[in-house]
Amino acid sequence: MTIPDDLPLAPLLDADRSALFLDFDGTLVELAPEPDAIVIPDTLVPLLAALRTRLGGALAVVSGRAVGAIDTFLHPLDLPVAGVHGSERRAADGSLVLLPAPSLDAVERAAADLLRRHPALALEPKRGALALHYRQAPQLEALCGEVMQAAVAASPGVSLLHGKMVFEAKSALADKGMAIGAFLGEPPFAGRTPVFLGDDTTDEPGFAAAQQHGGTGIKVGPGTTQARHRIAHPAAVRAALQAWVEGPAPR
Template identity: 45%
Template sequence: MPLPTPPQTLLRDAALFLDFDGTLVDIAERPDAIRVEPALLGLLQTLEERLQGRLTLVSGRASADVRAWLAPLQVSVVGSHGLERDGVTVARSAALDEGLSHLRAVLARHEGVIVEEKPMGAALHYREAPAAEQECHAAAAAVAERLGMEVQPGKMVVEIKPAHGDKGTAIEALMAEPRLAGTRPVFIGDDLTDEHGFAVVRRLGGAGILVGKERETEAAFRLASVTEVHRWLTQASEVLA
């Protein structure tokens, strides 16, 4: 059965968690080629005010990268799939540089593959080199096994990251903070990496909203595109006014 559109009243008494790429901005061919519309900054500022600070971006990108794209807006950001957040420090693997060298060997064999270095891991993007998918996944699996990390697949990307955190664990930790007591979590995301978050908010009595095409998911609702996300968030913010 198709997932319904979320009701515009869903954000009442809610804590809102938002993915970034594929949710607030359209996915680009390269991570540095996204476009952040000026109207998005105004929308996020309005949500921050009307939710009284109960707004957090939860991204696979480094938190500093997300903040740079959203400057000068000041908003709470959790980065690196939940591993970067206030008060939490995850050590960078001492052997990660060696692993990056192995991943860059894939880059040398396939024009269009991008190695994105992250604070505690790395990502291989093959959107511009789809024929390299199998080799990218094999390289990521080999490096992850060697470093004691885990593989996180996504849309035309495969990542290696520490094994002890994800978007779900980050959301759960944030929901335990006194400032969010008595609220319901709502998480909007598009990728497989967001399923951890959907599962947690569902367990905590909230709801996940999937962005994009129908698929097997822990989300309760769906919006078809980034444009639809912007439209729905605008309408939902008006309900909060």
């Protein structure tokens, strides 16, 4: 599959009518061997600040990472953020909405036991979620899936996500589509048409929600998707967003 390195956003984004939702890892920044090893391009924070201004504030990050982690990477910006797939969400007015956190005791025990036997794995605890990364041990994908699925099956209110080299147990009440829908009920997003960019299977609910609300999804990179558009990689995403924000101002 040939995926374009450029995607003109002028037909998809309108400064006065669109709401822009952006995944983080694999969409705005390149994936890294470890979650904390990502590199934040020098241009990213100024780009996001300019996008927020041009969109009248209707810009949000929708990520599997916690809200606090996004703040650390994007300091000094304090954008609206849906973290942990929507389990926590900071609205544009700064208020924080936290969904009930299910018990992850069974998942934590199973994942910790797996980590003791296979130190190349990595655990990423979050509020109401636990991610098991196997990027350094791809041969353990099937084993990680079996262990996490069994633990999640014994944990009421918990669902399992399988993303890029990661299995994540999280609240069954949260997904990125629900988070986007919640933003669209609040200013400055209300009444606007959503555009969502994401790269992973975990972003599919976000694509679905954006398109159900009359907007569009943009898939970053390869893979089966319901998104209506594609772009090759995070550098191409940043370039497309930069070109749009520097383009002609709306009349």
